Amino acid sequence: MSELRLVIFDVDGTLVDSQVMIFEAFTHAYKQVGLPVPERATALSYVGMSLETIFPQLSPEADAATHAALTQGYRDAYFHIRQTQGSNANSPFFPGAREVLDQLRAQDWTLMAVATGKSTRGLDKLTEGHGLEGYFASRQTADDHPSKPSPSMINTILSETGVSPDRAVMVGDTTFDMDMARAAGIKTIGVSWGYHPVEHLQADRLIHAFAALPQAIDDLIGPQG
Structure with missing residues (x-):
């Protein structure tokens, strides 16, 4: 395998x-x-x-x-x-997001997870609203962890999935995401359409469209093992 x-x-x-x-x-x-x-x-x-x-x-x-x-x-x-x-209506996908999620989900060698400042209730409603049930192997929220940039969420995700840090990457739009990932010892991909200026992210890779994400993932943590 x-x-x-x-x-x-x-x-x-x-x-x-x-x-x-x-x-x-x-x-x-x-x-x-x-x-x-x-x-x-x-x-x-x-x-x-x-x-x-x-x-x-x-x-x-x-x-x-x-x-x-x-x-x-x-x-x-x-x-x-x-x-x-x-x-x-109030939390639409960014362009291309759903397509990339579907692409990654179809890969037997790729797991997806969520690390969010949302509450569990909020994440549940979003998941239901967008039909994302079953997409994520681990879902970590603010209800059970200290706030980002604590690495607690990522450490839990790594523990639950059994994936080694060198085969994991964080995709986010804020310095909180990037700092959390670095504290957990994993690679980072910053997106340019979020809440923090891109020059502040200091990500390992920066993407300007979701279509660029699969290649960025391959570059940082390798394609199929």
Whole structure:
């Protein structure tokens, strides 16, 4: 049998374009507690981290109770938007993403996984909305791990799949993703369409379209073993 390889995906800003939905949730949360809504670019630059980590950094002047209220307000708003409008409308795939996921899934020697700052409930709804059941051998969320860039999610994925670090790669759009992967000792592929400027990513490979991903994976961790 060929040696397995592993492709780990971030979700928001990498696989799906959820920025409108995310900023609506930020806006609702801040208005609910009576605080000024942060600038859009500033708020979105924190996407990928766990909510409990985001708000103390985004609004350090607020107290712990306010941070907790912001976190709950965001979750409530996000849930409401998703329930009323659906994942396909508010978190559509980036162009070419579904096609590449299908291509990788068809390879017996390739496993896929997810490491996301989303909650498990959020990931479940997204998976259901896009029909991704069975695509990922491991799904790690903010519910069970410290926030990125801790390598905890990737370490768990490696343990669950049994794939060695030299045959694994992280695909993401933020420095949180890249730093998490480096801390876990795996290669990195940065995408140029996400939340952080590409010059900050310092990825092993940078791609500007999903169609370039399969070759980047082959280059970094090898094709079929």
